[in-house]
Amino acid sequence: MSSSSDALVAGSIPRLPTFGWHALRHSRRLPLPTVLDLPHRTLTTSGRAAIVLALRVLQVGPGDKVLVPTYHCPTMIAPVTACGATPVFFPITPSGDADIAWLERQDTRGVKAIVAVHYFGLPLHFAPLRAFCDARGIAMIEDCAHALFGECDGRPIGAWGDVAIASLTKFLPVQECGVLASRVLPVPALAGASRSFAHEVKSGIDMLEIGCRHGGLPPFGALLDGLFSLKRRLRRTQLTTATETIEAPPEDTQWLDAALIDTPPTTVSRWCIRASLRAAVIERRRANYQRLSALLADLPGAAPLVPDLPAGCAPYVFPLLSERADERYRALRASGLPLFRWDWLWPDTPHIPGDHGNLWSKQVFQLPCHQDLRDADLQCIAATVRQVCQTWPA
Missing domain, CATH: 3.40.640.10 (Type I PLP-dependent aspartate aminotransferase-like (Major domain))
Incomplete structure (x- = not known):
């Protein structure tokens, strides 16, 4: 990945962690409980x-x-x-x-x-x-x-x-x-059948494909990414995983896949968890959150929801509270920035006086701050958000 934010575009930033050699490095001793x-x-x-x-x-x-x-x-x-x-x-x-x-x-x-x-x-x-x-x-x-x-x-x-x-x-x-x-109740083992060999292989290939796309497997990543690109062109398909897409559900979307409730996760997922559970995950997330907080401290009509990161946590995302939320959100999504908000609420969710839930569903944007973002990515995120906030002032 480029070291300059000028060479980046918002759409190239991964929304979630990606696999690479970096995920297997350093001590796995964790500074926080999990x-x-x-x-x-x-x-x-x-x-x-x-x-x-x-x-x-x-x-x-x-x-x-x-x-x-x-x-x-x-x-x-x-x-x-x-x-x-x-x-x-x-x-x-x-x-x-x-x-x-x-x-x-x-x-x-x-x-x-x-x-x-x-x-x-x-x-x-x-x-x-x-x-x-x-x-x-x-x-x-x-x-x-x-x-x-x-x-x-x-x-x-x-x-x-x-x-x-x-x-x-x-x-x-x-x-x-x-x-x-x-902590207190027994948890039963899953009774569903294990995944097929074909599914296991596909899961591993998908993990490698996303890692290669984001430069996580040098020196072989470029060659592999070329092969994966050829595969996508030949099949005229796009890889669709939680890492690469932001859910935008159509009407009548089913939010629960009943067939997967009792099914255990793939072997490759279990292996990756054991291999990548390490201190750097927590340290990088905290550092990235604090960096975004500094970069987004003085936006017009927007502010970090929690500017000072509490001790004893590893953030999932960086929440940004914004005015003119609909216009700004549409513009940020159009830029390709991998942010999202929880604006698809369950039918008949009530409006309760004094409640912040409905307010947050529109006005809180969730920006990535995961461990695989580099400073150039964070600068690109901040620059994109700043440009949109200046285009749509409060």
């Missing part, structure tokens, strides 16, 4: 599959209610309805925490569980919510899809919930993988 440290755990194909399995562990089913935040990706809500339960939405505060005062005023009869989310990889304060749940006999699903590493309120990430889920594709260079884990 959800993968919890004593009971099983790997799944995705975070959404892990939520389904979490609901099973908690015996949530038809007739039950599950509290879910108004600020969400629909993949968080689909598992609730898939098991026959009813989602009940609660508001969030300006910090992203559950609005405990609002929850305490509600009739919680029939509520079996709550989904509590660490947004953007920045751990929230779950001690008050844990006390609320304990007082009412409500189980907590700690959603760590954005927070694979970290601590909050004196406990490791994932240890506040009765069960926890995480999404490893957001932090490590794998094509698929989530985890269901718990």
Whole structure:
């Protein structure tokens, strides 16, 4: 990758980590705890599959209610309805925490569980919510899809919930993988069939293809990338993976692939997780977040949602709060910059007075800050955002 931001275009920046020799270097000793440290755990194909399995562990089913935040990706809500339960939405505060005062005023009869989310990889304060749940006999699903590493309120990430889920594709260079884990409850092994040999091979090739495309496998990467480019031209297809695309769902999109719920992840994904789980993942993410915070500190009509990165966390993305959000978001997407926002909310998500969930769904842009971004990438991101903010002033 070029060392100059002038030589980069926004569309060349990977949204998620990519595989390369760099993923296998340095010490793997971690400076922060991870959800993968919890004593009971099983790997799944995705975070959404892990939520389904979490609901099973908690015996949530038809007739039950599950509290879910108004600020969400629909993949968080689909598992609730898939098991026959009813989602009940609660508001969030300006910090992203559950609005405990609002929850305490509600009739919680029939509520079996709550989904509590660490947004953007920045751990929230779950001690008050844990006390609320304990007082009412409500189980907590700690959603760590954005927070694979970290601590909050004196406990490791994932240890506040009765069960926890995480999404490893957001932090490590794998094509698929989530985890269901718990500090206290047994987690059953998956009963589905293993992936076919052909699928295993395709998964490995896709991982190599994306790594080569972003310069991660020198000196062989250029040759391999040429072969992969020829393959794409011959087949007239484009590689479509979570790393290279931003979900833009059409109407009636199915948010949950039922066939993959009980299926274990590929062998190559499990190997890659073991090989790439290392300290540099955390250190680079923190450094990239802080660099973006400095580069985007004085934007017109926009500001970092959390400018000062808390200690004890590894961020998933850099959240930027923007005015004139629709115009700016369209312009940034058109530039090819791999940002996204959670503006596809579950049908009938309510507007609750004082809630920040609906506000964030439009005005919070999630910018990449993962470990495979170089300073030239960060400068390109900042320059693109700055140009759009100046074109669409507040």
